[in-house]
Structures are given as structure tokens and as C-alpha cells.
Amino acid sequence: xxxxxxxxxxxxxxxxxxxxxxxxxxxxxxxxxxxxxxxxxxxxxxxxxxxxxxxxxxxxxxxxxxxxxxxxxxxxxxxxxxxxxxxxxxxxxxxxxxxxxxxxxxxxxxxxxx
Numbered sequence: 497x498x499x500x501x502x503x504x505x506x507x508x509x510x511x512x513x514x515x516x517x518x519x520x521x522x523x524x525x526x527x528x529x530x531x532x533x534x535x536x537x538x539x540x541x542x543x544x545x546x547x548x549x550x551x552x553x554x555x556x557x558x559x560x561x562x563x564x565x566x567x568x569x570x571x572x573x574x575x576x577x578x579x580x581x582x583x584x585x586x587x588x589x590x591x592x593x594x595x596x597x598x599x600x601x602x603x604x605x606x607x608x609x610x
Contacts, residue, residue: 545602550580553605554598558584562596569602578602 513519545553547567555562562584572579580600585592599608 545580545600545605547580549605550582550600550602553600553607554580554582554584557598557607559596560584560586560594562586564589579608 511518513522547569551565551567554565563586565585566583566589568581570579570581571577578601580602581597582600583595583597585595587593600606601608
């Protein structure tokens with residue numbers, strides 16, 4: 497219950513935002529939520545397939561004998577899903593004569609696109 501002060505103004509009850517410690521706690525909670533949200537959107541959290549396994553799966557689908565491969569992990573779609581992009585090539589890496597790119601789902605190991 498609030499009591500009137502001598503000048504007739506009823507003081508506002510104190511809440512968490514009024515104290516310095518309360519403000520610090522609110523900022524900490526906001527930063528923690530932001531960190532958790534950012535960690536859930538990045539990285540290889542759902543990749544059950546390793547880089548080497550992705551190359552093996554893609555090699556079964558390759559249309560030619562290759563001289564080398566380049567592999568990248570990316571997130572695609574909404575909601576994002578992990579995909580290994582495996583590019584096979586013949587010739588020199590910086591000047592290939594033939595290229596084939598195969599997308600492998602990082603969770604299931606299935607070919608997504610050739």
C-alpha cells in the first residue's frame with residue numbers, strides 16, 4: 497500500500513528495471529537468448545554425415561573418373577537443413593576441364609541434387 501508523501505505525490509513502486517543490478521540481469525538474459533538463437537542457426541549441428549562420407553556417397557553418382565574434389569557444407573532452405581556440396585573435376589583445380597556438382601543431405605545421406 498502506497499502512502500502519500502508530504503508533497504502529495506504517491507511514489508511509484510520499485511521494480512526490477514529501477515535497480516542497476518536488475519538492468520544488468522535483464523541485459524544478461526537478452527544476450528543469453530540471442531546467443532542461443534544464433535547457435536541454433538549456424539554450424540553443423542544436424543550433420544550426421546561426415547565430409548568423407550559425403551564424398552563417398554557423391555562418388556557413386558559421379559558421371560566420370562575424377563582428378564579431384566572440392567567439398568563445402570552449407571545450410572539451405574527454411575527451415576535450414578545441412579547439405580554437403582561435392583564438386584568433382586578433371587584437370588587442374590584452378591582450370592578444370594569438366595565439373596560435376598552433387599548435393600548430399602547431411603542428415604540422411606541422400607542425393608538432393610545433381
